[in-house]
Each structure stands twice: as C-alpha cells, then as structure tokens.
Amino acid sequence: MTLALDAEWKLLTDLIEERFGLSFTGVRRDILASRLAPRFRSLQCANPLEYYYHLKSHPERDRELAQLAMTLTNNETYFFREAHHFECVARHVIPSLNGELHARPLRILSAGCSSGEEPYSLVMTLQAMGLEAHLPHGWEVEACDLNPARLAQARDGAYEETSLRNCDEETRRRYFTRDGTRFVLRERHRAGVRFFTCNLAAPVMPLGTARYDVILCRNLLIYFGETAFMALIERFARALVPGGYLMLGHSESLIDRSPSFRAMVLNGMVVYQCSANDG
C-alpha cells in the first residue's frame, strides 16, 4: 500500500518538477502533501493519483495548474533580505559598467520576486546611494514570478509588518506610508520596476524584454530539481550581457556546476560572472 502510494506521489512530483522546476522529493514530499491537502479536499481527490489525473487530463486542468502554482509558491520574503547584494550592485557592478551606462540604462532582473520586496529594496538602495544622478538613462528593473497573486500584491506595493522585519523606524518612515496595519511603499520608490508573470521552468516563456547586466535569483534554486536547475542557469546565461552577473542566495552555489559562469568574490561575497556568449 505504501509502495503504491510512493509511486502515485512520484507521478505527481515528477509532473510538478516538469511544469514548474520545483522538486518535492524526500522530506519535502510531506510539505507538498500538506500544501495540497486543501486542493485534494476541494476537488474530492482521495489520493495523489486522482489529483494527478485531474492535472493531466481534466478539461479544467489549466485552471488547476494555475491554482497549483499559487499553492506551491507562497514563499514569503522581506525588504532588504541579504542586502549585501544590492550594495554590491551599487559599489561594484555599476562602476564596472560606467562607460556603457552613458548610452543605455542599467538593466536588472529579479527572478522569483514573490511580492516585490527584492526589486524594490534594490531600487531603494540605488536611490539611497545617490546613483540616479550618475546614471543618465537610469535603470530598468524587471521582476518576475510564477504566482500572479503575489505579483498583484507587488504592484500594489502594500505590505504587512512581517515584510518590514528588517527595516528600522527611520527606513519605515522614509520609504513607506501607514495604511492601518499595512505599509504602502511610496510611489517614488516604485518607479522603474516592471513586473511580469513567468514560469522560470518553462523554456519557451520569454525571460523579460532585454539582456540584463545583473540577474538576482535568490533562495529559489534550492527548490529546483537538478534538470530544471541546469536549464534555468543556461537561460540566465543567455539573458545576461557578456560579463553580466548572477547573484544567488547564500545557500546556493554554481561552483563546478556550469561552465557558463565563473565564481568571483565581490564585496566579500561570491557572485557569478557570465562568460562571454553569443546570445
């Protein structure tokens, strides 16, 4: 009985990995089971196989796949999480591109941006360091996520206290206005950020509109299976300008994993520089 159930779960986790790149093997299967329990109840599915059939063959499978994406990607984040990456962009990346940025904007992608805390934190950092004056064409920050509900929240720019857990009183006053229990990001700090829905595991989905100088993809790849991980890294390589930077979360590493990137230390932390490519 347990073995049969294992096989049913594998059908489901393989499908999820294929569609979204997310891996739910080993102990993470229990997390998946608990997240899917409401979907099972709602659809009257008695076991993983019935839910798998629903996703594979039911006429309304696309709606359920969208619902599944939201169920799986409700990862919360917060402002100025691992803020050293933002400082690294300001102190090292921008100076290294000085010549080019006289002719075009700085382009950055925040991949897996959830409700927008990361791209907004980056903009706030660039503004706080007075870089608007030094970049005649400014910046274009594009930010994508699989979950449309999260992106809607990002566009609203309104956050609960928990998103500001890393912000002191001064930061809160400077960047936000209070609206009851929520904090609304001031309009000026939202400028230049564009959000779009993107399934990073779907190779046909365009990865933004331009080639980027920097891609931030932090604390997302740890949930990816090996195949999806490698495929996404190569998509990033194609989406970066030659010499562009990929910044990952502190528990994620590309060392010895992709010849398209070389690890280097900037500002005391490891970042990955894209080898010259032909796009």
Add this chain to the structure above:
Amino acid sequence: MIPVAGARQLAAVHDMDEPGRLVAILAALEDEAPVVREQAVRYAARYLEPARLVRLVANDERAVLRNGAIAALERQGPCAVPPLEMVLAGPVDAELAMFTLQVLTRVADRHSAAAILPFLHHANANVAQAAIEALGAFRASEAVPDLLALMGGNLWLQLASVNALGEIGDARAAGPLLELAPDSLLAIPALQALGKLPAPAVAVPLAQLVCDVREPASREAALLALADVVARNPADPAVLHALSLVAGAADEPTLLRMVQGAVATVDDAPGPSRLRVAAATIAVSAPVAAAWAPALVVLAEATDLVGILLRTTGPRLVPLIVSHLRDGGPRVRSLIVEFASAEVIPPPLLLGALRDSHALVRAAACRALGPLQLAESVVPLVELLKAGCDEERAAAATALACQPSGHIAPLAECLAPSDEPELLCHALGVLEATGGQLHLERVLELAHHASAPVRRAALRALAGLGDRRVEPLLLRALADVDPEVPAEALELLVQRGGKRTLDNLMALLSVSDSLRFRVIRALGRLRVARAAPKLEALYPDCPLHEQLEVVGALVLIAAPGLRDFLRARLSEPNLELRRAAARGLAGLAGTEDLPQLASLASDADWNVRNEAARGLARLPLEESRPLLLTLARDVESVVAVTAREAFTGEPARTWALSS
C-alpha cells in the same frame, strides 16, 4: 553549457550493446561534471553486475571510478550483498574490507551481520571500527558480548563500541556503560548510550549522576539520558523513584541553575534544543518547582509529552499544579486545563475554566471537556461557539461533536439561516458528528442556503440520515451551481449506497456532463458489476479523463473480460492509459500474465515498470525471480524498492540462488 557530451552518451545507454554500454558507463563514472557522474551511478547500478562493481572498488588507482562504484553498489542495495559478503569471506586487504563494510552498512541488510562479526577483531583498527559501526547500525544484538569485550581495548574502538551498544539498545550493556561514567573521555558517549537502553532501572543511577556530578558536560549528558528514559517509561516505578531523587536535590544551587538555565535558553534553530527539552522534561516531572511553569511551555512547544507527564506525574503534584492554575499565565493555565487528569483538575474546575478571562484557557477547557460528555457543559460550549474567537469556536465545535445527540438541543441557537456561514458550518459539523434527527427541519432548510460551504455542510449532516427527503436533496445537489457541491453530493450518495443510489448513478452515466467522470469513479468504488458493460461501451468515445476513470472503475469492479480489456489498453498511444492498464493488470496478475509482465518490465516508462514489479511480486518467486532481480536494480528508485519488496524477509545472499 550543460555537460552535454557525457549526458548524451548516457541517454543512449539503453539502446547500446553490452560492450558499448560498459564503455559509456565507465567513462561517465569518471566524467568531470558531477551531474553526469550521478546519472552514471544510476546506470551502473542497473547495468553492471555487482561483482564487476566490487572489482572497481578494489582498484585503488582510480579514486573517482572507485567512488562511483561504491555509490552504484549502495544503490543496488540487497542485490549487491552476495558479492560483498564473498569479499569478506576471502582474503581481503584492509582498505577493500573497510569500503565493503561501509557499503554493507548503508545497504542495511540485517542478515549481513553474520558475515561482519569476525571483523570486530580485525588487526586493522579502521576495519574493526567499520565493523562495529555496521553492527550498531544493524542493531545486531548478537554482537553485544564482543562489543562489551572491545570496551577494554583501543580508545577508538571503545568509543565506537559504546555508540554501537547504544544503537543496539540491549539492556546487558547498562552495567558496563554505567562503569564508564567516571571516565573523562568516554563518560559522555556512555551516558548518551545509556539514554537509549530499554532499561528503566538505569534511571536511578542516572538521576544520582544528575544530582551529584558537578562537571557541566557530564551532568548535561546525564540529564539528557535521564530525560530520554523518563520519556519512554514515565510511569515505571524506577523512573518515579529517580525523579523523586532529583526533586529532593532540586534546591541544590548548581543543579537548579543548570535546569533553569537550560529551560530558559534562547534557541538558534527553530524549535527547542534537545537539552532544553530534556531539562523541561525533568523540571515538569520531578518536579523542579522553580522551573515548572516555563518548562511546561517548552515541553508543549517541542513534544507531545506534556499530556503524558501531567497525567502520570500530576497526581503527585496536585498543590503545585493547582497553584499554577490559579496564578499562572494564560499559556500555563491552558496547558494544565487541557492535559491534567480529572484527579488533578475535576470537572467543576474545567467548567469554570470555560469562563476564564483568556481565550487560550477557554479553548483548552473545551478540548478537555469534550470527551467527558457532561450535559452541563453543552450550554456554555454553545455560547462559546456563538461568540468565541476562531480557536474557541473550533474547540467548542469539537467538544460538542463528542456529545451524545440527546444533549445538543441548545445548538438550535446556532442554526438560524441568518447566522453567519462560519457559525452555521460549525454547528452543522456538530450535527454530522453526533447523528440523529435533531433539528432536521432546520438542516433541510440550510441545504438551500445562499452560501455553498453551508449547503455542503448541511448535505454532510443529512447524508447519514434515513429520512426520505434526503436522497432527492442529494440528487438535486448534483446540479448545484457551485462545482464543489455536486462533487460532495456524489461522494455522499456513494457513502449512502443502496439500490436506489446505484440506479441513479447508472442513469447519470448516460448524461455527458462535467460530473460524469465522478459518476464513473463512484460506480467503480461501489463495485457495481452491472455497470461494467455500459462503462466498456462508453470508453471508445469519451474524453481522456473519463477513459482513465473507466479503466480504474473496471479494475475495481473486476468484471469478466477485464484482463482482455486491459491488455488492449496497453497498446493505446496515450501513456496515462497504458499506465492505468498496467496498474490494473498488476493487481490481478497470475501465472498466465508472466509474458505480458515480462514485456512491461522492460518498458521505457518507469511507472509501467513499477506496475510490472508489483504484478511480478504476486507470482511464485521461482517464476518471477530473474525479472524481479533486474527490476530491483532499476534506474528509478521507486521501481527498485517495489521489486525488492518481493524478497522481504529473504536474506539478500539467497536472492539470486534460484535464478
């Protein structure tokens, strides 16, 4: 780029001849890219014989290849055991012996213990240590005398033996391990091992160590071990005696500081540390009065021990508990109310707790009162259901659901159609749990409520009743505008069963709508034999999601002709239909299906191979053994595990004997 060269070669391995396959796999095992090497290990486990892999392990000049071979042997699991045991049976150098022991440890075939035992006394200490660790991992009690003997020798072997004795958990080790308590190097591992023994009597010497030892690390180790013993045997007389010793010494300043300090530690990681939980266990059960309340809260965060300890040790601690119920914070009061036995907190006190100033305590009182089924608790529980916060409502509903149906007349106050949907759902949930016809008219009315969750809850409350109006109501609900209501209604109809339901389901089979796949599923679950011809007739022209249900339903019905139907489905172009057919065939496999299962066993799809393994496991082993042995090394772990299940209980070394 992704390391494509090695990956591409590996992808073609299935179709290569044997020499080409061998070359490709060996090359990939030494590929520069870890991802290719990992993939190669799966193929090596599938296609290279264990004996060949063992030879690669013996080759000490190519370390990367050796590592790959070791990983592949581990992946082969029990299939690799016979050649590994043969290595140990012959003359073997120390390095190969050590690797062999390590692989056997990870394969974890308990029957290997006999082959490993002689290596406990190997001249090379690393080999002996690997043998000790293997036998510890196998919990091989036959190794205990040798392990006890080894405690007199080399320090590293002593240490490994102590750990192994703890893993084995044999009471014979208690005395020798206690003798190590004064040992400056071995005391802590010995105490850790003692905590794992199924010997409640060790609680007393451990308690004495907790009281008397001043050196902090050893004292903490003794505390951890004692807490483990207490958690496993809270009501054992020796444990209770041990706890009284700690209670008697609890005023001793260094002991009190240690317990209080550990209980109050701020944890770095999520959840309390082991030491914190151990200190809390002892502080609650001994008790250590000064740390009792915070310890109770720590325990509640970390384990389900609170209830057990309060019930077993509580009767000795009535004055302490009652004083905390009076003066403690809301969390402490709620834990006492919820978990203390009636001997400590009698029902009148619990009823009083329903009027506590804090919602946490009121909710806890609900949870405690439910199982007591006191008629006088119903009115205040209904009040909380109506007016409480979310947690109180949920707890009150659970408590009311425990009542006999004759008690819950006051629930009428929560069933007015104008009441909020959440309250109505809770109240209907209570009626569903208690059964009976109380408030029937009101519930029938609520089955037409504007809120879909209320309609669903009303249908659930009605479904178990025999009233003649229920069945038509459920049938009408199949056409509800909210898609979740028909699904629920159908499920309830299936649960009700009965000829009329079956007739209705058969009629619904002719209606091609969004509910029909559920109807098909329901007919399968109810094993309606007369539905089989109609389902087979429906199959060719219905959409895929219904076809899958038809296959599943026919398998459950097991109508005549099923085998032929399933075999025909194995030729379907759609993979899911083939998988469903293979699943069905596996469930009814007999000797006549052997050729079919043999074909499925080499299918390109892992799920089909898995079903083949399931089917083969139903046949006499003498017929299916060779196929199962191949599947037991499948590149997909799920398939390998399914195939290995067929050999459960059979020592791995005998698996291949009859092939």
